[in-house]
Amino acid sequence: MKELQDLAQLLEQGQSQKVLALTQQLVDSGMSPQTILNDGLIAGMAVVGEKMRNGEMYLPEVLQSAGAMKASLAILKPHLAREGAKPRGKILIGTVKGDMHDIGKNLVCIMLQGAGFEIVDIGLNVEPQKFVTAITEHTPEIVGLSAMLTTTMLNMKTTIEAIVAAGIRSKVKIIVGGAPVSQKFADEIGADGYSRDAVLAVDKVKQLIGHTS
């Protein structure tokens, strides 16, 4: 449908005001909010992710698109709730203890939200016990751990150990990422998945959610 293609394209271009207006117009026309979300917003963000992966879009442009998506979602959310629509899954994410870097984590949140997942972002410099408490409270399917530094990546292991000690390890899949992190390191610390960038994180989460459902 042309309007949905237009919505996806405007989103890709980061044109918040136009995305907002078109979303409202489509809602007013009686289109299903789930259709608008899936075939407009999520489709648009998929293109953004692909362009980012290919080096055709960079973080500032991606943030523009994410801002447009956020504005549009604010319109859609009450309608989605009335329709009983559910997100594709819930992801709890945070930067581990001792690490104040959040740009990578935020980018992963943007791409996951853009792919239709619900995000619980518990921030940066997060103590292992806070992850445990948040998992118990929010019951996510996936937990994302982020670290930017070689010193703090070791706290990913500590965090996983705390989750194991709390007896809730089997209830979640754990994915790790960040500049110094590798698949080898992820395997060593007992994570279920690793992603080297935000776009691939979406694929990994989809794969892990598939395994859990």
Added chain:
Amino acid sequence: MNSRFERALNCEPPDRIPFVPAIYEHKAWFVGETPSKVCRDQKLFTAALLAEYERVQPDVLTVGIDVYNVEPEAAGCNVVYYEGDNTSVPAIAPESVVFQGSEDIASLKMPDPQKDGRMPLNLEVAGNIMKLLGKEVPIRGALSGPFSLAAHLTGLENLFKLMFTHPDLVRELLGFACEVIKRYGEAFIELGCGVVVFDSQASSDLISPLLYREFALPRTRALIEHFHQLGVRNVPLIIGGNTTKMLDEYLETGANNVLCDVKADGKEFLHKCSAVRRAFRRNMDSTDFLTISSSDVHRRTLNCLEESGGYAGFILGTAILPYGTPLSLVVAIRSALQEYKRP
């Protein structure tokens, strides 16, 4: 004076390839303390640099531990330090930005390098090291680049948004950042030190070459030109990440030594840098240095050195050495350097 580094910067064949590992938080390990403690104590900081020189034998020493924090802290941002035995690297608290986007930039605090934040401490350490080692090894003060400082003053995501919504304001903020860095750099230069500019927030891992050209390049070029006019010919510009796509812009800054980080294309750097006679530092991966063996590091070093192609402007570097990197790995790198025969 160690002229090996200087010769490489001039693209004249040195006796061997210079070794410039990235040692920041790991400095603290040499004196058995945490980065948070050492970066706030001039005696410990001086002792850490002396220990680094003695044990690692780098071909240049850099005064800096948490290099991106010093200027923003002096301008009013808060730094989170860690107490006890926590070896995390201090960082700017994200909520402590000094520019939200609506303030008058003229009202921002222009730091005095002799008074504000830890600028005086870093300068004191530089002065100490100049007296002790200045005749043996080049000493340089670590400076933020304009784009990275602007990112810390207003928050990286906000800076990215303002680039689209208020580009003129971003240019003004970059001008302010450039002035802060000039003054801090001048204070190092007055002590007889060199300077090195770090600007990894302007990496093409984050922003496009187009945005770099539009926003970061003019101020960076002006900053480097300013230091040239003060008689500092060698001004390295360190931008981490895969910067292959923006190498042309990178070289246009006027820096005579650029970084080819782990994920960047070594062949492309060799091709372009040798064409314009600029030195480049090739980083080898060090993220796994807490778990890897000396023989693996030795092999990795030789592989990295092979990328030099015999170019006189090639400098061997590492990504940031993790806190606690065993000395045996550094010995392995040095051993490979001695063993390597330039083609």
